[in-house]
Amino acid sequence: MHGLVNRSFESFLEVTYGAPLWAAVVEDLDTGFDSFEAVLHYDDALSYQMLESASARLGKPPDMLLEDFGTFLVASPTAERIRRLLRFGGVDYEDFLASLEDLRGRARLAVPDLDLPQIEVGEQGGGTYRLACHSPHKGFGHVYLGLLRALADDYGALVLIDYEGESGGAEILTIQLADAEFAEGREFDLAAPVAERAVE
Template identity: 25%
Template structure:
């Protein structure tokens, strides 16, 4: 997924605030981003820093920017890289169950990739628990946006409850998702 993440963030900022604002945000964030290179490694720290810079230059609350980033990554992936979506399943439930395996395969293909870790547990007929583990604090709104984007793509409206948030020791968010 490397550069797809940055491409999605760029498209969100350009569509919402214009190309000039994107260039300012990119420059001010001091993160070397070339959205024409799809094999560019990324990590949550870089995404968070870009979100902080975007919030600063747009006067939007940081949580809102993070939510929008998460949601837009799914939108961009669905519209421009549908093979990535299709390879993970035809329903949101299947997608989430396959997401950890997909990330593991991507890390084998792209060893410089440092994505967050997804795990799924307690899979039942109508529910599952999704774990999002990251070395970056403050990504809860991002994951909520990501899940909201999935709901829109799959046209499903499961109940999503945050059952565990990060703390000083644990940088994991846990969600119970029920259909």
């Protein structure tokens, strides 16, 4: 797993649940270091061990924790650069959905060795979309579930999103765009400087 993913999850745990929780997870991991390096790569087993440790200590299912992580990547001030990368995809939620298949490539422009899931989005008609998340790392579908729900709030759209499980080696989400202009979205200016410290 890319260190940027692990470091972002570390930041999510520490910002959301506090330093004592992260210290306890570090103790469980017993790796000899207390923070992930964003430029390194780590064994996938260590990433899943981190998730399982946090899940056990919080009494929260791993899938729910991953969904909360996806929300954090959009909603937290510490992740503003990630939000900007996502919002760059479109002026409204519908445009954003249409751009999701390009997200992997946009991320690689910033971090060439970052291998995000391959996303396929198909329009089913009537404002319904089917998203397939292809990744060797199981669980990214739940991250996208939280991320997509948070982006709907960010754009001010009324959206219903369900996790449908796995099919053909991909995690499947269904997205029902009920009202693209349901509420006023969060202020966003692509040209504005990022004042907050981003997730490293």
